Amino acid sequence: MKQITTLFLKFAVIFLGVPILALCIFLVPKIGNFAGEVYLNIAYMKSLVLIDMYAAAIPFYFALYQAFKLLSYIDKNQAFSELSVKALQSIKYCAITISTLYLLGMPLYYLMAEGVDPPSFIPIGWIIIFSSIVIAVFAAVLQRLLQEAIHIKSENELTI
Template sequence: MKRGTTLFLKVAVILLGLPILALCIFFVPGMADYAAEIFTDFPLIEALVLIYVYGTAIPFYCALYQAYQLLTFIDKNKAFSDLSVKALRIIKRCAVLISILYVIFLPFIYIIAEADDAPGLILIGMFIVFASTVIAVFAAVLQRLLQEAINIKSENDLTV
């Protein structure tokens, strides 16, 4: 396969990471300050919000890196390998972790939305959970299909 066939997808993976990076740099500190203003009786809330949101960014970037690696494997004609299955497994686990963390975080988002009278925050949190769950299920299906294809290929190699 030509090296440039997955170039568009690699660029898309990189471009997916840029808005989240911008949010982490510019929006999250302000959100943590706002949470500290709302919850004045809880002094560690600002640090908790920063740790929690940045903690969810780590599996996101890990999954993006694995998607980039998967595209590299496709470029090198190693799409049907255990490395690809491993990359899909890591993507699935990262997506599940993001979903779990945001499900835990949703009550806190609800409290902030009630204080600010902004129901859109709850929808954003629910969208993140939904999107992560869809990605996890899709990666799980692809992982299983790829593993079955590898097993069939190895059986055919043994019979020939």
């Protein structure tokens, strides 16, 4: 039963990556072109938008890889190990990096939102920032709980 649930979660991790890959391939270049068209006088606007969005995709995929590794540790009965703690720590840092990159890019998205009638870039940016912060806090809580469980487990092994 345990391997079926982790297999399901592994598929979920893979399916989380597919839409973001599609967005990176098809939508991000269009957003960059839009930014370049709206602000013709700012030559580097398109490049800044592309760099910000693609730079945020790198920690996203690294976090997905770490989540996949964490599920593999659970399959191998190594859930309560330092490897799991390090995977959660990496996920936390990736989420913080994503929120920081989008926070630094918010002035760009604000400029782009001025060129659109309903300013849709600003709320999407804030949703991504807030979601990343929630994921970082959740990973930090799980990391601390896992460290405490490992500590209790090692104390119990020593007393027996």
